[in-house]
Amino acid sequence: MSRYKEFWKNFEQSVLSAKRSIEEIEVIAVSKRKTALDILTVLQEGHLSYGENQLQEVTKKWPELRLQYKNTKLHFIGAVQSKKIVDIVTNCDVIHALDREKLVNIISKLDKSLIAKKDFFVQINTGSEIQKSGVDLSYAEDFIQLCRQQGIHVSGLMCLPPENEQPHKHFQILQSLAKNNHIESLSMGMTNDYDIALKYGSTHIRIGTAIFGERS
Numbered sequence: 001m002s003r004y005k006e007f008w009k010n011f012e013q014s015v016l017s018a019k020r021s022i023e024e025i026e027v028i029a030v031s032k033r034k035t036a037l038d039i040l041t042v043l044q045e046g047h048l049s050y051g052e053n054q055l056q057e058v059t060k061k062w063p064e065l066r067l068q069y070k071n072t073k074l075h076f077i078g079a080v081q082s083k084k085i086v087d088i089v090t091n092c093d094v095i096h097a098l099d100r101e102k103l104v105n106i107i108s109k110l111d112k113s114l115i116a117k118k119d120f121f122v123q124i125n126t127g128s129e130i131q132k133s134g135v136d137l138s139y140a141e142d143f144i145q146l147c148r149q150q151g152i153h154v155s156g157l158m159c160l161p162p163e164n165e166q167p168h169k170h171f172q173i174l175q176s177l178a179k180n181n182h183i184e185s186l187s188m189g190m191t192n193d194y195d196i197a198l199k200y201g202s203t204h205i206r207i208g209t210a211i212f213g214e215r216s
């Protein structure tokens with residue numbers, strides 16, 4: 001059985017035990033630091049949703065792959081530098097990590113018809129970690145309001161729990177923040193904790209290792 005099929009079997013089990021339904025969850029195959037050839041094997045399995053965290057990798061690998069596989073959806077899951085935000089929005093379908101006013105200001109000045117085709121998620125620093133990107137929890141609701149005032153529809157929230165902690169609390173915080181602010185999607189859960197994230201309502205799980213193997 002391929003690694004992808006193996007993952008999918010486990011994923012279906014996790015969906016069942018979380019009492020969720022599979023159609024409400026998007027599996028983002030995180031292909032960062034993997035080659036176009038690695039990605040092709042997963043495309044050939046019929047998988048359409050991918051995630052990258054570097055603009056350079058997006059522009060290097062994806063234009064050609066997307067010529068062949070036209071229905072792929074590309075998620076930008078990394079930290080966003082303001083000088084790259086326009087290219088990121090142009091080249092990707094979903095941006096997972098809006099986390100500061102400067103990005104919002106730049107995006108709000110882009111062509112309305114371009115913005116309307118994209119989905120934007122706000123990254124929340126649920127653990128208030130100094131070194132981590134994401135909007136601090138205490139400022140989260142104000143930031144969501146700011147996005148909306150600037151004409152950006154916030155489709156979802158995203159978080160990366162601190163590595164040395166159990167993720168449950170963080171997933172729960174994100175879930176209630178989304179509920180209180182009428183936000184439909186939750187980008188949370190990776191290879192090691194997606195089964196838990198599904199129990200807290202995750203709609204977008206970001207899976208690298210379980211689909212592509214260890215990264216070098």
Ligand SMILES: *Cc1c(COP(=O)(O)O)cnc(C)c1O
Binds near residue numbers: 078
């Ligand atoms: C690398 C990465 C992932 C995937 O991690 P795995 O543990 O390999 O599944 C998910 N989300 C983000 C933001 C990442 O940078």
